[in-house]
Amino acid sequence: MSDLVEVKNLVRDFDVSAPWLNRVLERKPKAILQAVSNVSFNIARNSVYALVGESGSGKSTIGKIIVGLLPPTAGTIKIDGIDPAHEPDKAKIAAMQVGIQMIFQDPYASLNPRWKVGDIIAEPVTARGGKADGLAQKLLEQVGLSGADVNKYPHEFSGGQRQRICIARALAAEPKLIVCDEPTSALDVSVQAQVLNLMSDLREEFGLTYLFISHDLTIVQHMADTVGVLYLGRLIEEAPREALFADPKHPYTKMLLEAAPKLDGFGREVEPPKGEIPDPIHPPTGCAYHPRCPIAVDRCTKERPEMEQKGKGRVACFLAV
Amino acid sequence: MTDTVLKVVNLTVKIPTRQGVLRPVDKLSLEIAKGKILGVVGESGAGKSMTGNAVIGLLDPPAHISGGEIWLNGKRIDTLTREPMRAVRGKQIGMVFQDPLTSLNPLLPIGDQLTETMLEHLDISASEAEKRAIAALEEVGIPGAAERIKSYPHEFSGGMRQRVVIALALCAEPSLVVADEPTTALDVSVQAQIIALLKRLCAERGTAIMLITHDMGVIAETADDVAVMYAGRMAELGPVRDVLTRPTHPYTQGLMASTPLAAKGGKRLNQIPGAMPRLTELPAGCAFHPRCPIAKDKCRADPAPTLGAGDGRAACWFAGEAGP
Amino acid sequence: MSQETKGQNHQPATSPGETSQAGNRLTRAWSRAAGSDFIWSFKRSPVAVVSFLVALGLVLGAVLAPLFAPHNPFDPATLNLMNGFSSPMQPNAFTGEVFWLGTDDQGRDVFSTILYGMRISLFVGFAAVAFAMVLGVTLGLIAGYVGGWIGAVIMRIADVQLTFPGILVAMLIFGIAKGFTPLEQRDEMAIWVLIIAIGLSEWVQFARVVRGATMVEKGKEYVQAARLNGRGAGGIMIRHILPNVLGPVLVIATISLALAIIAEATLSFLGVGAPPTQPSLGTLIRIGQGYLFSGEWWILLFPSVTLLALALSVNLLGDWLRDVLNPRLR
Numbered sequence: 013m014s015d016l017v018e019v020k021n022l023v024r025d026f027d028v029s030a031p032w033l034n035r036v037l038e039r040k041p042k043a044i045l046q047a048v049s050n051v052s053f054n055i056a057r058n059s060v061y062a063l064v065g066e067s068g069s070g071k072s073t074i075g076k077i078i079v080g081l082l083p084p085t086a087g088t089i090k091i092d093g094i095d096p097a098h099e100p101d102k103a104k105i106a107a108m109q110v111g112i113q114m115i116f117q118d119p120y121a122s123l124n125p126r127w128k129v130g131d132i133i134a135e136p137v138t139a140r141g142g143k144a145d146g147l148a149q150k151l152l153e154q155v156g157l158s159g160a161d162v163n164k165y166p167h168e169f170s171g172g173q174r175q176r177i178c179i180a181r182a183l184a185a186e187p188k189l190i191v192c193d194e195p196t197s198a199l200d201v202s203v204q205a206q207v208l209n210l211m212s213d214l215r216e217e218f219g220l221t222y223l224f225i226s227h228d229l230t231i232v233q234h235m236a237d238t239v240g241v242l243y244l245g246r247l248i249e250e251a252p253r254e255a256l257f258a259d260p261k262h263p264y265t266k267m268l269l270e271a272a273p274k275l276d277g278f279g280r281e282v283e284p285p286k287g288e289i290p291d292p293i294h295p296p297t298g299c300a301y302h303p304r305c306p307i308a309v310d311r312c313t314k315e316r317p318e319m320e321q322k323g324k325g326r327v328a329c330f331l332a333v
Numbered sequence: 334m335t336d337t338v339l340k341v342v343n344l345t346v347k348i349p350t351r352q353g354v355l356r357p358v359d360k361l362s363l364e365i366a367k368g369k370i371l372g373v374v375g376e377s378g379a380g381k382s383m384t385g386n387a388v389i390g391l392l393d394p395p396a397h398i399s400g401g402e403i404w405l406n407g408k409r410i411d412t413l414t415r416e417p418m419r420a421v422r423g424k425q426i427g428m429v430f431q432d433p434l435t436s437l438n439p440l441l442p443i444g445d446q447l448t449e450t451m452l453e454h455l456d457i458s459a460s461e462a463e464k465r466a467i468a469a470l471e472e473v474g475i476p477g478a479a480e481r482i483k484s485y486p487h488e489f490s491g492g493m494r495q496r497v498v499i500a501l502a503l504c505a506e507p508s509l510v511v512a513d514e515p516t517t518a519l520d521v522s523v524q525a526q527i528i529a530l531l532k533r534l535c536a537e538r539g540t541a542i543m544l545i546t547h548d549m550g551v552i553a554e555t556a557d558d559v560a561v562m563y564a565g566r567m568a569e570l571g572p573v574r575d576v577l578t579r580p581t582h583p584y585t586q587g588l589m590a591s592t593p594l595a596a597k598g599g600k601r602l603n604q605i606p607g608a609m610p611r612l613t614e615l616p617a618g619c620a621f622h623p624r625c626p627i628a629k630d631k632c633r634a635d636p637a638p639t640l641g642a643g644d645g646r647a648a649c650w651f652a653g654e655a656g657p
Numbered sequence: 658m659s660q661e662t663k664g665q666n667h668q669p670a671t672s673p674g675e676t677s678q679a680g681n682r683l684t685r686a687w688s689r690a691a692g693s694d695f696i697w698s699f700k701r702s703p704v705a706v707v708s709f710l711v712a713l714g715l716v717l718g719a720v721l722a723p724l725f726a727p728h729n730p731f732d733p734a735t736l737n738l739m740n741g742f743s744s745p746m747q748p749n750a751f752t753g754e755v756f757w758l759g760t761d762d763q764g765r766d767v768f769s770t771i772l773y774g775m776r777i778s779l780f781v782g783f784a785a786v787a788f789a790m791v792l793g794v795t796l797g798l799i800a801g802y803v804g805g806w807i808g809a810v811i812m813r814i815a816d817v818q819l820t821f822p823g824i825l826v827a828m829l830i831f832g833i834a835k836g837f838t839p840l841e842q843r844d845e846m847a848i849w850v851l852i853i854a855i856g857l858s859e860w861v862q863f864a865r866v867v868r869g870a871t872m873v874e875k876g877k878e879y880v881q882a883a884r885l886n887g888r889g890a891g892g893i894m895i896r897h898i899l900p901n902v903l904g905p906v907l908v909i910a911t912i913s914l915a916l917a918i919i920a921e922a923t924l925s926f927l928g929v930g931a932p933p934t935q936p937s938l939g940t941l942i943r944i945g946q947g948y949l950f951s952g953e954w955w956i957l958l959f960p961s962v963t964l965l966a967l968a969l970s971v972n973l974l975g976d977w978l979r980d981v982l983n984p985r986l987r
Contacts (some may be wrong), residue, residue, distance in 0.1 A: 199602070202588055209602055215822035288490055
């Protein structure tokens with residue numbers, strides 16, 4: 013069977029120009045921010061694919077494009093073999109889209125405060141005109157809450173419980189793929205563990221596939237089967253989890269792993285990384301990482317490296333071995 | 334100890350509300366010595382920020398200190414009135430918050446903000462202050478400091494802004510810096526830069542730091558001692574290596590076991606059941622007992638023992654009884 | 658929470674009949690409402706309590722006017738010209754009747770005309786606000802959620818309208834509508850034209866606030882979740898966003914009610930509003946001012962004081978509501 017998600021040469025531009033009149037008066041050119049730049053990757057069925065990166069890496073944008081909240085500027089996305097941009101059969105697209113759900117970062121903003129929990133959970137079904145009798149109760153129990161909670165409102169729940177409700181809502185659609193955008197970054201550590209465990213259990217029970225978007229390497233290391241590292245909208249390394257954490261190939265990945273605080277790093281003296289993430293409207297020429305890269309050579313400033321198979325994964329670096 | 338910079342004894346903060354009087358900080362005691370970093374960790378609502386605000390005298394009313402003492406360099410500061418406390422805050426205590434914009438005036442160039450602070454608290458001339466401002470910015474790693482002193486806060490990136498805040502916090506040469514989640518809003522690579530900077534500057538000047546954060550990794554790499562707070566009370570206090578590798582309070586044990594790193598990939602995480610109670614719904618006895626795996630009748634009846642500074646490590650009747 | 662469990666434990670003790678269950682639910686709902694922040698802050702604000710009582714008294718007086726009013730001022734059969742120009746609280750020189758607030762030139766009881774006048778004023782006020790609210794909320798939702806050139810057009814129209822004083826807009830609309838109405842229907846139509854004229858001059862506030870609130874809600878993740886679950890724009894606007902922007906709408910509606918009542922009084926005072934056959938408070942004030950300098954002060958004073966009390970109490974209630982619903986504005 014083919015992979016569940018196939019992303020090919022994905023590009024997404026945002027127009028971040030000043031308003032038209034200001035542009036004319038101040039003689040400024042149009043400003044285009046390329047949030048996603050020629051990204052390709054596949055997600056195998058029933059696996060967890062993690063996208064990691066710092067702010068401006070385009071990880072959330074990719075997630076939104078895959079669930080259909082944003083259209084891509086260029087490139088193709090096939091989910092379950094269907095490309096929504098080129099599929100003539102509308103019914104097929106609709107059926108495919110039901111199977112993609114999303115869990116958001118902020119458990120407070122992702123539930124409508126005026127809706128009862130039961131209605132919130134049933135929305136994937138009712139929004140499409142279906143009946144959802146008893147579904148919410150069943151799902152609430154499945155995510156570790158009480159079926160009687162259907163008549164409560166979101167404000168009666170803690171952050172962790174709300175994220176469980178979001179998970180229940182995603183499950184209501186009987187999804188194949190769940191895009192999780194920083195699902196635990198708003199939660200406390202002890203609660204985060206509960207939610208991550210629940211997600212692992214549900215994945216086994218329902219045969220789910222996760223696209224896991226996170227900036228937190230420790231969570232990625234715990235959850236992911238495959239990890240893709242993004243920098244400034246470009247995929248720069250992709251490898252199975254063990255390979256990536258044991259033997260990172262790209263200098264940026266190395267730096268990220270080195271910079272992340274370690275629980276057993278008592279008194280560790282880290283050589284702090286050089287520089288900051290560049291302005292994404294004017295990205296560096298060649299390899300986007302070259303101004304901060306400790307091993308950059310002349311070629312890196314002129315030519316953009318493509319992803320190439322090296323070892324167990326793919327990496328976009330001329331100097332990686 | 335003669336080089337104790339900050340000493341907090343039995344600090345209690347109360348907030349009168351409709352639901353009764355809440356105690357976000359309850360009989361908290363801690364000490365920080367010169368040049369040392371004390372990490373204060375806890376989950377949201379544990380009272381760690383409230384403790385920091387009490388120390389710098391910036392509690393939002395109706396919250397107020399209702400008991401205990403705060404000593405800074407041998408002088409009691411919790412009884413000071415507003416004006417003398419303001420002088421102490423600028424001169425002897427520096428502050429770094431999560432959002433650098435709250436500490437910077439958006440309408441003033443950063444150079445003016447630095448020189449103003451120095452002129453107010455140090456006995457130096459204006460030209461000397463400007464020289465020092467440039468030096469301070471260079472020290473925190475702002476490239477082209479001599480030109481950038483004329484820039485406004487919004488012209489800096491988040492990481493650079495936090496560097497400016499650190500320069501501002503340290504420019505009056507305080508003996509204590511209270512840093513409340515200084516790197517939470519920053520990316521991993523920038524976080525590493527800021528932490529390294531804080532550590533270096535304080536080691537060089539012998540400044541004591543109270544580092545408030547929820548990130549155990551940051552604590553492990555930065556702090557000398559760590560205070561773990563739960564529901565307004567001190568749960569465990571001790572040298573960072575001991576607390577993190579051999580925790581004795583069941584809460585700290587659960588917390589350490591529930592961090593993804595501890596599971597080392599693939600395995601299930603250990604989880605503490607439930608969530609921290611709201612201050613309005615604190616259980617009787619030890620606040621942790623409903624979630625505690627080793628809770629006994631005594632825990633349900635009696636509040637956990639209060640930790641004094643320098644006492645034993647964990648505020649638990651049965652500390653160390655559950656294996657780590 | 659505790660009150661709820663108490664209520665549940667209570668049930669077996671009392672007879673478990675239908676009525677007691679309903680009653681129980683009602684007490685529970687009441688105790689929840691009484692315990693809410695809303696009621697709590699209401700009780701703590703003397704201004705809110707007094708304004709509420711004054712407004713409630715005036716509205717009740719108007720609604721129940723046929724029960725309270727000693728006379729029906731629109732029924733010529735109850736009038737006695739001999740009672741004209743009676744002073745307040747003093748027996749009439751000819752008939753010996755006593756009128757609390759005196760009478761006007763035709764012997765109409767001022768107290769009764771005020772009660773009946775308030776009915777017109779309040780009806781026009783409520784109806785105009787309802788009209789402005791429906792129009793403004795709809796356009797605001799569309800401008801905020803759909804945005805683009807549609808939103809831009811809506812908001813530019815709103816901006817243009819804001820540059821005219823509201824009363825001028827209302828007079829303009831009133832004048833144009835009058836020109837199109839046949840002569841014999843003018844008096845009947847006057848009230849409805851008044852409502853539309855005032856409503857059209859007040860929708861902008863609703864539209865602006867709703868548009869702002871909608872743009873905030875639109876960015877929230879629950880709206881994105883609804884979108885990816887296939888809910889259409891209309892469904893999202895009505896089922897998701899509308900309930901979440903109603904708080905500020907309520908505040909504006911209250912403050913607009915005070916404004917609408919004053920606008921109606923102003924128009925009627927200027928003679929372009931409610932006709933003398935259906936006198937509102939504004940019409941009464943216009944009539945009364947003719948007698949101010951001939952010593953019959955009560956004909957002007959009492960309707961004016963009533964208008965003041967009505968507008969002020971509603972306005973203060975609106976201010977309090979704004980503080981409660983949006984503490985950041987304080």
